[in-house]
Amino acid sequence: xxxxxxxxxxxxxxxxxxxxxxxxxxxxxxxxxxxxxxxxxxxxxxxxxxxxxxxxxxxxxxxxxxxxxxxxxxxxxxxxxxxxxxxxxxxxxxxxxxxxxxxxxxxxxxxxxxxxxxxxxxxxxxxxxxxxxxxxxxxxxxxxxxxxxxxxxxxxxxxxxxxxxxxxxxxx
Ligand SMILES: [Zn+2]
Numbered sequence: 001x002x003x004x005x006x007x008x009x010x011x012x013x014x015x016x017x018x019x020x021x022x023x024x025x026x027x028x029x030x031x032x033x034x035x036x037x038x039x040x041x042x043x044x045x046x047x048x049x050x051x052x053x054x055x056x057x058x059x060x061x062x063x064x065x066x067x068x069x070x071x072x073x074x075x076x077x078x079x080x081x082x083x084x085x086x087x088x089x090x091x092x093x094x095x096x097x098x099x100x101x102x103x104x105x106x107x108x109x110x111x112x113x114x115x116x117x118x119x120x121x122x123x124x125x126x127x128x129x130x131x132x133x134x135x136x137x138x139x140x141x142x143x144x145x146x147x148x149x150x151x152x153x154x155x156x157x158x159x160x161x162x163x164x165x166x167x168x169x170x171x172x
């Protein structure tokens with residue numbers, strides 16, 4: 001398991017994430033994955049926001065090219081397809097449950113928040129509800145941790161290895 005870098009975040013990274021999201025990025029504790037050009041693709045947020053709100057989504061897919069490509073998969077019924085795959089594969093079910101635990105462990109390493117102690121993202125551990133969250137986890141953790149995040153990235157027309165940041169008016 002890769003340990004994500006929850007180190008100091010550069011002001012420039014926060015500016016780029018804010019541009020990607022179209023709103024000021026707050027409570028950022030790290031950039032968990034990047035485009036080949038260096039721009040953030042996954043932003044990590046404090047498990048408890050400064051205003052006290054619990055925030056379970058440690059890995060948020062912030063690159064507009066990535067979110068658009070994953071939205072296309074969702075629109076094309078890929079979540080139902082993956083749900084069927086999981087239903088017929090005990091191995092996938094087990095890997096997905098393990099991904100949930102890995103996600104929790106990463107977040108616990110940052111901060112324990114009681115209200116979300118067993119909550120992760122994307123529908124884990126039993127449902128597939130948001131491919132953006134699963135792909136974000138896969139980009140942060142690397143391949144082999146979240147099976148459906150990996151599959152979503154394989155199917156997506158976007159890749160962190162091919163910079164499309166110019167298309168989204170992001171400086172690189
Ligand atoms: Zn780029």
